[in-house]
Amino acid sequence: xxxDLYQANIIDHYQHPRHYGHLENPDIVYHDVNPNCGDEITxxxxxxDDVIREASFTGxxxxxxxxxxxxxxxxxxxxxxxxxRGWGKEEILDLLGVKIGPxxxxxxxxxxxxxxxxxxxxxxxxxxxxxxx
Amino acid sequence: xxxxxxxxxxxxxxxEIRRDFPVLSRKVHGVPLIYxxxxxxxxxxxxVIEAMNLFYQRENSNVHRGIHTLSEEATADYEAARKKxxxxxxxxxxxxxxxxxxxxxxxxLVAYSWGLANLHPGDEVLITEMEHHANIVPWQLIAERTxxxxxxxxxxxxxxxxxxxxxxxLTEKTKMFAFTAMSNVLGTIPPVKMLVEKAHAVGALALVDxxxxxxxxxxxxQAWNCDFLAFSAHKMCGPTGIGALYAKRQLLEExxxxxxxxxxxxxxxxxxxxxxxxxxxxxxGTPAIAEAIGFGAAIDYLQKIGGMEAIHRYEQxxxxxxxxxxxxxxxxxxxxxxxxxxxxxxxFALDGIHPHDAAAILDQDGIAVRxxxxxxxxxxxxxxxxxxxxxxxxxxxxxxxxxxLVRSLQRAQAIFHHP
Ligand SMILES: Cc1ncc(COP(=O)(O)O)c(C=O)c1O
Numbered sequence: 422x423x424x425d426l427y428q429a430n431i432i433d434h435y436q437h438p439r440h441y442g443h444l445e446n447p448d449i450v451y452h453d454v455n456p457n458c459g460d461e462i463t464x465x466x467x468x469x470d471d472v473i474r475e476a477s478f479t480g481x482x483x484x485x486x487x488x489x490x491x492x493x494x495x496x497x498x499x500x501x502x503x504x505x506r507g508w509g510k511e512e513i514l515d516l517l518g519v520k521i522g523p524x525x526x527x528x529x530x531x532x533x534x535x536x537x538x539x540x541x542x543x544x545x546x547x548x549x550x551x552x553x554x
Numbered sequence: 555x556x557x558x559x560x561x562x563x564x565x566x567x568x569x570e571i572r573r574d575f576p577v578l579s580r581k582v583h584g585v586p587l588i589y590x591x592x593x594x595x596x597x598x599x600x601x602v603i604e605a606m607n608l609f610y611q612r613e614n615s616n617v618h619r620g621i622h623t624l625s626e627e628a629t630a631d632y633e634a635a636r637k638k639x640x641x642x643x644x645x646x647x648x649x650x651x652x653x654x655x656x657x658x659x660x661x662x663l664v665a666y667s668w669g670l671a672n673l674h675p676g677d678e679v680l681i682t683e684m685e686h687h688a689n690i691v692p693w694q695l696i697a698e699r700t701x702x703x704x705x706x707x708x709x710x711x712x713x714x715x716x717x718x719x720x721x722x723x724l725t726e727k728t729k730m731f732a733f734t735a736m737s738n739v740l741g742t743i744p745p746v747k748m749l750v751e752k753a754h755a756v757g758a759l760a761l762v763d764x765x766x767x768x769x770x771x772x773x774x775x776q777a778w779n780c781d782f783l784a785f786s787a788h789k790m791c792g793p794t795g796i797g798a799l800y801a802k803r804q805l806l807e808e809x810x811x812x813x814x815x816x817x818x819x820x821x822x823x824x825x826x827x828x829x830x831x832x833x834x835x836x837x838x839g840t841p842a843i844a845e846a847i848g849f850g851a852a853i854d855y856l857q858k859i860g861g862m863e864a865i866h867r868y869e870q871x872x873x874x875x876x877x878x879x880x881x882x883x884x885x886x887x888x889x890x891x892x893x894x895x896x897x898x899x900x901x902f903a904l905d906g907i908h909p910h911d912a913a914a915i916l917d918q919d920g921i922a923v924r925x926x927x928x929x930x931x932x933x934x935x936x937x938x939x940x941x942x943x944x945x946x947x948x949x950x951x952x953x954x955x956x957x958x959l960v961r962s963l964q965r966a967q968a969i970f971h972h973p
Contacts, residue, residue, distance in 0.1 A: 426914060427969045436906070436970075458910055458926060459941060481940075483908040484970075525914070 434488035440477045451539025460486040462535045471502045490532035492516040566868045574599040585920035588955045593899050593946035595788045605851035606844045635850025642853045644774040652799040652833040657765035658688040660784030660799035665692035667812045675701030678727040682707040684737040687929045689763045713740035713890035728758040735767035739930045741896030770897050771866040792852035796845035806832040813838040865949045869898030872947045876956045883963045899946035909943045919962040
């Protein structure tokens with residue numbers, strides 16, 4: 422993994438987020454914030470037969486939270502929910518491809534937390550979180 | 555420029571001073587630490603660390619309760635520190651200094667003790683849009699409990715208090731005007747003496763939040779004629795866990811206790827108690843003894859290196875140089891007034907770079923700044939900025955460190971805009 426947080430692909434996703442915006446008639450809309458630093462993510466999902474047909478997000482915050490959302494969005498289009506249910510810290514860090522320290526872990530994981538809470542309810546985020554590492 | 559810089563550094567003997575602070579010689583990510591987060595907390599000189607060590611090594615005991623030698627010595631040192639604090643801000647008497655945990659607790663003490671006893675429905679508490687949350691939230695809670703109304707003096711887009719609006723907001727309904735003597739976000743130094751006069755003219759009391767001012771400039775409570783002054787030791791070379799509230803003696807005599815228990819009583823019966831003399835009436839339980847002694851040592855240190863007048867002058871030159879240098883950074887927007895009206899801190903936003911990202915890049919270069927809303931969301935809201943980075947200087951910062959800051963910010967710009 423790369424030690425330097427600010428890789429070109431992270432900055433690219435931050436400056437040109439993929440699947441950014443709103444869906445027509447989404448089945449799920451879910452919003453969450455990181456109270457420490459004010460990062461915000463709202464995800465919108467269209468779901469058919471337990472598969473994500475379309476996903477998008479809006480939000481603002483630091484490059485790590487927004488790039489993580491953008492990369493996750495690319496990855497989850499067309500994925501069965503059953504597969505996503507098992508996702509945790511590892512999957513997101515693989516996408517980002519950089520080493521994330523404890524301070525920024527919450528930024529990196531906010532999009533996944535928002536996704537899981539939106540689909541399965543807030544209690545389904547079992548905190549693969551900076552606190553529990 | 556560089557000649558002027560060395561003149562500056564010589565004046566205060568900064569190179570020498572830096573050796574008093576062990577942490578300033580450490581490295582971060584393999585490069586020398588550049589500590590520009592002094593508005594959050596300052597570093598501690600050996601003199602303070604040693605004074606606290608010495609207390610624990612030689613005279614650790616409780617204060618005000620023992621007949622034995624150790625307790626006598628501890629009490630004497632603990633009370634000597636109080637007198638140093640009183641003289642430092644030119645209080646009339648040591649009895650006007652109450653030890654607290656920090657500026658926040660000092661303001662809470664006034665809000666809960668004076669506020670609950672004196673505020674009624676229809677009364678108004680006036681604060682300003684440039685306050686730290688410590689001088690906002692206690693008043694929100696007390697206003698809710700008493701039925702009083704909380705009002706705000708607006709700030710202008712340049713980061714000054716809107717003094718035209720102040721006259722309409724200070725009325726005979728105003729019972730308390732609480733404001734900062736130096737904004738921790740904008741750096742603004744308001745005209746304290748004049749604001750206190752205006753408060754008194756309508757019969758209100760004036761509380762000054764001195765958390766930044768007392769650490770960075772000369773403060774004279776008799777010249778200001780303020781009724782209360784709140785400040786923290788940790789921002790002025792002292793330890794965490796200790797702060798002070800200055801209050802005029804007469805007010806302290808009239809105010810009910812805040813916290814209660816041991817030490818603050820004169821006599822206790824089954825159904826009631828009477829209070830100890832001020833300031834002890836407001837100091838319940840075993841206090842932060844080593845920290846109080848460390849606070850005293852910090853004041854000795856500040857005076858030894860040249861005093862607050864010299865420190866303030868040095869910081870004003872540093873901030874002027876910093877604001878000039880920061881103009882070299884593309885897409886950087888500074889908030890707050892020009893250097894002559896501010897303390898030694900500067901908050902800024904970078905085009906297209908979130909403050910946390912900028913702070914993380916600076917950290918890679920060993921530079922510590924604060925990112926966020928700095929516990930002052932209302933001032934950011936007013937200026938239409940979500941968050942900023944803040945570089946805050948102290949007397950041990952060198953002009954060269956400004957150059958490093960500028961270079962590191964330029965590196966951030968390159969990473970984000972020319973990847
Ligand atoms: C202007 C101002 N007021 C109050 C405070 C609160 O100080 P403390 O956290 O030491 O109580 C601070 C410190 O951040 C400050 O800058």
